[in-house]
Amino acid sequence: MKVKTLITLCLAVLFNAVAMAQSQPPKREFRGAWIQCVNGQFQGMSADRMQQMLISQLDVLQKAGINAIIFQVRAEADALYKSSYEPWSRFLTGVQGKSPQWDPLQWMIDECHKRNMELHAWINPYRAKTKSAAALSPIHPYNKNPKLFVNYGGQLYFDPGLPENRKYICKIVQDIVSRYDVDAIHMDDYFYPYPNPGEDFPDNVSFAQYGRGYANKADWRRDNVNVLIKEIQQTVRACKPWVKFGVSPFGIYRNKKSDPNGSNTNGLQNYDDLYADVLLWVNNGWVDYNIPQIYWEIGHKAADYDTLIRWWAKHASARPLFIGQDVMRTVKNVDAQNRLQHQLPAKMKLQRSLPTVEGSCQWYAAAVVENPGNYCTLLEKDYHRYPALIPTSPFMDDKAPGKVKKLKQVWTYQGPVLFWTAPKAKNEMDKAIQYVVYRFENKEPIDLNDPSHIVGITRDTFFKLPYENGKVKYQYVVTALDRLHNESKPAKKKVKL
Helix, strand or coil: CHHHHHHHHHHHHHHHHHHHHHHCCCCECEEEEEECCCCCCCCCCCHHHHHHHHHHHHHHHHHCCCCEEEEEEECCCCECCCCCCCCECHHHHCCCCCCCCCCHHHHHHHHHHHCCCEEEEEECCCEEECCCCCCCCCCCHHHHCHHHEEEECCEEEECCCCHHHHHHHHHHHHHHHHHCCCCEEEECCCCCCCCECCECCCCHHHHHHHCCCCCCHHHHHHHHHHHHHHHHHHHHHHHCCCCEEEECCECCCCECCCCCCCECCCCCCHHHHHCCCHHHHHHCCCCCEECCECCCCCCCCCCCHHHHHHHHHHHCCCCCEEEEEEHHHHHHCECCCCCCCECHHHHHHHHHHCCCEEEEEEECHHHHHHCHHHHHHHHHHHHCCCCCECCCCCCCCCCCCCCCEEEEEEEECCEEEEEEECCCCCCCCCCCCEEEEEEEECCCCCCCCCHHHEEEEECCCEEECCCCCCCCEEEEEEEEECCCCCECCCEEEEEEC
16 A cells, blocks of 8 residues: 555656646747837827836836837838938827937837847838828828829828839838847738728739739739848848848638648638738748737637647748737637636647747737736746747857856855856857856756756846855856857856855
8 A cells, every 4th residue: 555655656746747847938939029009009108108108018028028029110101210211100299200309219129128138120011101190291201202102991001013112111121220229120910901892902003014024913912022021131131140030920821722731711811812922931031030920719710729820830930930929819718628717828838839839929018018817927927937048040140159258256235246257259140148147056967958047137247146144055157148049158156155
């Protein structure tokens, strides 16, 4: 009886250990959140009030483990930054072209980097005026050359068929990347506009002039977007080779009824309706990451989350794949296996079971902060309970920075502090930008793959140690990260606290 009991207890301990190992968050994971301007959440706010609101959001998101912010800076050929080409956005002051007397993009870069978050500048390439817009600023590009634009569905768009529009959009991208320390340029699902029933997109003139031999207008439209995507990435690379270019397309590429390799879904399609050939971009390496917006619930009749995440994981793994999550839809739908909880646990389990899925992005940041269904709390206490490094981009750069030098502990008036010297770098790509501090027990094996040992990620060359009153010995390890999150060899120091 005692032997059976002992075996049972051992099995239970083993089962729990395996379960814990399976549920432990990965060391590298993209954990993003979108902050949009188009819902008017900033409109008419003073600079102080908007900054206070954003600081509050960023502080909560940081605690929840978010390591990247995708911030909308160009919604309708306007700017949430200082631009010589386009007017200040009405989503700041309520009047297009009116200066807010500060630079939201630069401010967000500083605040995000202070919190060790990436900042991705999110632009909408073709949209030039939405239905809710009133008067356009005199310096809006439409007022300079209206022949470059078309009206569709009550909104104004750059005509994607015109080469001069692609050149102009690339000029805007170059302007942002060259003047701001952004970590990425990001585009969402607005390529050709969502279809307006009964109305064809008015591009007959540009098709006749720039058809490039295409007999099928749909193929020509797709190629217009393909060329833009390729040229944007080339523009970013030529300007700063460490800045990424990512997209966040609509959640369905093609339905199986349109393509045998499509997903078993029934909804609007990137390829056929928005003329966005996302798989071509991924497989040709024209984008550096992809975040399909799989906003539906598990079990949705037309667009099942389970079906779609598995489809993207199988077909779009040539570049880093993250999943766009809708916070509110996730908490409004119950888990079929446990009717007492919403679908975040099931979605996270599914996401992390697929090796080609390297993280997720939350739509939208303010919804995370509001914490419906304890969504934010679950991220903080469970799914993001340890810090995560952003996945690497070896196709851009796979060389790690040098090891930190002169690692030492110094007692200061604030307590014990680790200091070190940054490694030498030949160029910006080799430069150490962040440092990861790990802690281990005195004789514990050092395992840098275990994120539970990360006690801090910092841009400083020092780190205040948690002080424990007593003669306790720890091993501290510090590594360096470059701009693309390649990690250096460790520098080690034994510390007595």
